Amino acid sequence: xxxxxxxxxxxxxxxxxxxxxxxxxxxxxxxxxxxxxxxxxxxxxxxxxxxxxxxxxxxxxxxxxxxxxxxxxxxxxxxxxxxxxxxxxxxxxxxxxxxxxxxxxxxxxxxxxxxxxxxxxxxxxxxxxxxxxxxxxxxxxxxxxxxxxxxxxxxxxxxxxxxxxxxxxxxxxxxxxxxxxxxxxxxxxxxxxxxxxxx
Amino acid sequence: xxxxxxxxxxxxxxxxxxxxxxxxxxxxxxxxxxxxxxxxxxxxxxxxxxxxxxxxxxxxxxxxxxxxxxxxxxxxxxxxxxxxxxxxxxxxxxxxxxxxxxxxx
Numbered sequence: 001x002x003x004x005x006x007x008x009x010x011x012x013x014x015x016x017x018x019x020x021x022x023x024x025x026x027x028x029x030x031x032x033x034x035x036x037x038x039x040x041x042x043x044x045x046x047x048x049x050x051x052x053x054x055x056x057x058x059x060x061x062x063x064x065x066x067x068x069x070x071x072x073x074x075x076x077x078x079x080x081x082x083x084x085x086x087x088x089x090x091x092x093x094x095x096x097x098x099x100x101x102x103x104x105x106x107x108x109x110x111x112x113x114x115x116x117x118x119x120x121x122x123x124x125x126x127x128x129x130x131x132x133x134x135x136x137x138x139x140x141x142x143x144x145x146x147x148x149x150x151x152x153x154x155x156x157x158x159x160x161x162x163x164x165x166x167x168x169x170x171x172x173x174x175x176x177x178x179x180x181x182x183x184x185x186x187x188x189x190x191x192x193x194x195x196x197x198x199x
Numbered sequence: 200x201x202x203x204x205x206x207x208x209x210x211x212x213x214x215x216x217x218x219x220x221x222x223x224x225x226x227x228x229x230x231x232x233x234x235x236x237x238x239x240x241x242x243x244x245x246x247x248x249x250x251x252x253x254x255x256x257x258x259x260x261x262x263x264x265x266x267x268x269x270x271x272x273x274x275x276x277x278x279x280x281x282x283x284x285x286x287x288x289x290x291x292x293x294x295x296x297x298x299x300x301x302x303x304x
Binding site: 030031034035038039042043044046047048051052058061062065066069070073074075076082083084086087088091092094095096098099102103151152154155158159163165169172173174175 | 207208215216228236237238240242248249251257258262269
């Protein structure tokens with residue numbers, strides 16, 4: 001059983017051709033798609049911009065919102081055809097929007113006016129987030145050491161320190177109990193200190 | 200939209216990757232900032248808000264314009280014709296080919 005409305009079946013293998021049904025003059029399926037999934041795109045755009053930048057200006061939200069929707073229909077719906085129903089259509093659209101927004105932020109950041117904040121605002125109260133804020137030399141050594149530790153330890157450190165996620169959010173992503181996060185973080189930090197040769 | 204693993208983030212968030220694929224994906228996230236941040240965003244509960252009607256209307260018209268542009272055939276232009284139609288030398292070659300082909304019948 002496939003989730004989502006009929007036009008969701010347009011993406012992926014062995015399904016309906018996109019050409020006819022999605023032409024706006026023949027039934028307005030694109031409008032329907034915008035009306036049904038536009039809110040998910042809008043919410044993901046606003047959320048990503050707000051969490052990464054600290055605020056979400058309407059102009060930036062609209063740029064991302066419109067960019068994603070146009071990107072889906074562009075080049076004969078090439079992007080939409082990539083959807084293979086391996087997730088719900090809404091989650092996929094949210095994922096696509098988050099990526100688009102991150103790229104948008106990166107492009108804007110290159111212009112020099114934006115700064116990154118923690119993804120998870122609730123995590124800012126947590127103590128001990130100073131591992132990567134020491135002297136420049138230490139930080140560079142730590143970043144080099146990050147490349148040498150096991151991927152799982154690297155991921156948990158990045159989620160906690162770079163993205164500012166809470167223990168609960170880290171646990172949900174890694175699908176582990178919340179009370180396992182702290183010991184894993186301690187072990188990962190020890191491993192990192194060893195490789196970075198920081199006492 | 201550059202990482203080829205775009206759909207995997209969604210599949211992982213929906214719990215539709217098996218254990219081996221999940222492990223591979225998480226390993227990839229340890230090195231790919233884009234995937235890791237996407238994963239982090241997908242695991243947060245997004246506050247819902249209505250799309251402003253004017254924003255939605257602008258998106259629909261932009262989409263229509265884009266689709267119309269894609270579906271409008273390019274106008275026929277003389278410059279698209281083979282060069283043989285435009286230069287005397289081309290005409291001579293075309294005529295020679297015509298004679299040769301009629302002679303071989």
